[in-house]
Amino acid sequence: xxxxxxxxxxxxxxxxxxxxxxxxxxxxxxxxxxxxxxxxxxxxxxxxxxxxxxxxxxxxxxxxxxxxxxxxxxxxxxxxxxxxxxxxxxxxxxxxxxxxxxxxxxxxxxxxxxxxxxxxxxxxxxxxxxxxxxxxxxxxxxxxxxxxxxxxxxxxxxxxxxxxxxxxxxxxxxxxxxxxxxxxxxxxxxxxxxxxxxxxxxxxxxxxxxxxxxxxxxxxxxxxxxxxxxxxxxxxxxxxxxxxxxx
Amino acid sequence: xxxxxxxxxxxxxxxxxxxxxxxxxxxxxxxxxxxxxxxxxxxxxxxxxxxxxxxxxxxxxxxxxxxxxxxxxxxxxxxxxxxxxxxxxxxxxxxxxxxxxxxxxxxxxxxxxxxxxxxxxxxxxxxxxxxxxxxxxxxxxxxxxxxxxxxxxxxxxxxxxxxxxxxxxxxxxxxxxxxxxxxxxxxxxxxxxxxxxxxxxxxxxx
Numbered sequence: 001x002x003x004x005x006x007x008x009x010x011x012x013x014x015x016x017x018x019x020x021x022x023x024x025x026x027x028x029x030x031x032x033x034x035x036x037x038x039x040x041x042x043x044x045x046x047x048x049x050x051x052x053x054x055x056x057x058x059x060x061x062x063x064x065x066x067x068x069x070x071x072x073x074x075x076x077x078x079x080x081x082x083x084x085x086x087x088x089x090x091x092x093x094x095x096x097x098x099x100x101x102x103x104x105x106x107x108x109x110x111x112x113x114x115x116x117x118x119x120x121x122x123x124x125x126x127x128x129x130x131x132x133x134x135x136x137x138x139x140x141x142x143x144x145x146x147x148x149x150x151x152x153x154x155x156x157x158x159x160x161x162x163x164x165x166x167x168x169x170x171x172x173x174x175x176x177x178x179x180x181x182x183x184x185x186x187x188x189x190x191x192x193x194x195x196x197x198x199x200x201x202x203x204x205x206x207x208x209x210x211x212x213x214x215x216x217x218x219x220x221x222x223x224x225x226x227x228x229x230x231x232x233x234x235x236x237x238x239x240x241x242x243x244x245x246x247x
Numbered sequence: 248x249x250x251x252x253x254x255x256x257x258x259x260x261x262x263x264x265x266x267x268x269x270x271x272x273x274x275x276x277x278x279x280x281x282x283x284x285x286x287x288x289x290x291x292x293x294x295x296x297x298x299x300x301x302x303x304x305x306x307x308x309x310x311x312x313x314x315x316x317x318x319x320x321x322x323x324x325x326x327x328x329x330x331x332x333x334x335x336x337x338x339x340x341x342x343x344x345x346x347x348x349x350x351x352x353x354x355x356x357x358x359x360x361x362x363x364x365x366x367x368x369x370x371x372x373x374x375x376x377x378x379x380x381x382x383x384x385x386x387x388x389x390x391x392x393x394x395x396x397x398x399x400x401x402x403x404x405x406x407x408x409x410x411x412x413x414x415x416x417x418x419x420x421x422x423x424x425x426x427x428x429x430x431x432x433x434x435x436x437x438x439x440x441x442x443x444x445x446x447x448x449x450x451x452x453x
Contacts, residue, residue, distance in 0.1 A: 033285070034284075034285040034286065034287045034311060034358065035290070036287060036289055036309065036356075037309035037314070037317070037337065038289075038337060039333075041334060041337050041338070045338075050335070050338070052338070096343075096346060097346075098296060098298050098299070098345050098346050099298045105453065106343065106346065111284075120333075123332065123336075123339070125339050125342055144335050144338050144339055144342070145335065145336045146332050146333055146336050147332065147333045148330060148331065148332040148333075148336070149329075149330055149331040149332070151328055151329060151331075152330060152332075154328050154417075155319070155328045155329075155330040157323055157330050158303065158321050158323040158326055159303065159305070159321060159323075160295065160299050160300070160303065160346070161335065193345050241277060
């Protein structure tokens with residue numbers, strides 16, 4: 001169950017007791033009318049606080065070069081002391097469409113952590129990527145990230161979604177401010193084999209630099225360009241044009 | 248979080264909806280209950296477009312008791328798939344409007360005062376479907392216990408003492424089917440959905 005948690009930091013009484021800020025907490029009073037979840041959502045949309053835009057740059061490195069890149073990232077990123085976080089996920093990519101082409105499909109992805117089985121599953125909507133012109137440093141695509149219960153795969157299947165492909169992804173995650181860097185290896189789904197015996201899809205690692213932000217925060221794209229610059233020539237992070245990959 | 252039971256309170260000729268809520272409020276307060284704000288459970292239903300083949304229905308519900316969650320119940324043939332998600336699931340449903348369309352006129356909610364009385368939590372909901380009053384739905388939760396089989400007798404006694412003989416001796420069918428299971432928030436949602444279904448089917452008030 002997901003509950004709303006609020007954390008308010010109050011300095012200890014001993015230090016600067018006279019300077020303690022007065023904190024007003026708005027209690028739900030008996031008289032106050034209760035608002036619907038949809039009202040709160042529209043208010044959140046209106047004030048533009050929902051992170052629904054993903055800024056993305058992608059690249060890849062050969063297995064033989066990954067150690068050097070990881071070393072460089074360890075030096076550049078925030079989580080220096082704790083080291084990078086590892087992850088081991090299973091991702092399933094679904095699509096649903098109203099009718100046969102040219103109807104555009106709606107793309108949905110489900111991700112679950114294989115190393116933390118109790119965590120909520122992630123359901124993700126990804127919109128059409130916008131490449132923009134040369135002046136725009138990153139791809140921008142709309143994205144909605146939703147935590148869900150583990151019934152999500154059955155839910156999507158019954159909803160009418162088709163499983164297009166799935167894979168296992170394993171790698172490292174770094175943070176630099178609001179930016180997220182993942183260095184990961186993609187494996188084919190093992191056909192009933194042990195998870196350890198999965199077969200890698202290629203001899204390289206996928207490198208992704210991304211930020212999930214409310215719309216209109218284009219300044220972040222510039223930060224990403226500068227950061228990507230610092231990773232050259234170890235990895236070349238670019239705007240990947242998916243249309244060029246389709247035959 | 249404990250076991251929850253829903254009970255429709257039959258409407259009489261001489262009382263309006265608000266008067267019934269007031270009547271029940273007086274009773275529960277006389278028993279020693281303290282009002283602790285308002286509550287709201289709402290439900291919106293989406294239907295798949297004909298192009299998708301066999302019609303499927305998605306009910307999306309919110310409960311102010313779990314304010315950060317969205318509950319969805321998908322009905323596809325004889326299959327019912329529940330899903331619990333965070334608040335952004337509502338945004339996803341908005342993205343799906345070309346495939347699943349909302350039946351706005353069946354939007355239904357139960358809303359009213361919330362009380363605490365010892366180990367019980369009582370909610371007096373007036374049910375409205377697109378602004379039309381449909382009836383009064385009483386929710387009683389016995390909070391210290393999560394197994395319906397162990398809680399039912401106590402809840403029945405409390406309910407009968409509070410709203411009288413309309414409360415049957417048997418547990419509602421929904422609970423009877425899972426007397427020894429661990430009760431979860433989704434079970435409350437499923438019960439609301441059942442009752443909302445009945446209110447939607449009738450033209451007048453219940």
